Amino acid sequence: MADRKELVIVGFSGFGREVYLLATRLGIKIRGFLDDNVDNHGKTYGNTVVLSSVDRWTDYSDCEFVVAIGNPRVRKRVIEAMEVRGRPSYATLIDPAAIVHAEHVRIGNGSVICAGTICTVDIEIGDHVIVNINCTVGHDTVIGDFSTVAPIVAISGNVSIEERVEVGTGASIRQGISIGAGSMLGMGSVLTKSMPAQTVYFGSPAKLIKNISE
Incomplete structure (x- = not known):
């Protein structure tokens, strides 16, 4: 250092x-x-x-x-x-208490990976992304630029999160689905289907609450 x-x-x-x-x-x-x-x-x-x-x-x-x-x-x-x-x-800051397999995870400039987070394999995390404490990010997941993943979020494999997405504390995301740019998933939500861009989803299972503008 x-x-x-x-x-x-x-x-x-x-x-x-x-x-x-x-x-x-x-x-x-x-x-x-x-x-x-x-x-x-x-x-x-x-x-x-x-x-x-x-x-x-x-x-x-x-x-x-x-x-x-x-x-x-x-x-x-x-x-x-x-x-x-x-x-x-x-x-780019990766807490020493995070588990990130460097040879299998690409992390962009200015991103922060906090303590307790686990990133498995073949993951792409963009620029200026925040993945907060105690999250799990599954295989083949992509997290777009400027997105924020709050504490204790579980992201399954093959998930696509576009840029400027905000995932609330304690949310869970089913494998193989996508979240469109600029969207927000409420805390504690369970997302079982893809979210369009510029939307807010909340609940278990998560449902559309409203559309939001740029």
């Missing part, structure tokens, strides 16, 4: 602080946080300071970044706004 760049965490919310602990477990030196809430500027967490707003990321362009914002749509907007100003280098 000695030659690894320092890390800047974008977001000082609860998940940002969880990513802080994950990074320290990996032995990564953290330069600080960036957050657009000016009331947080100058605050510290574990002796690490909230440096400034996100648009000042170029002041720390010698660092790597991880955008620790749980909402997929907000996370995408923040990353797009950062990239208007340049080309940040993104860190």
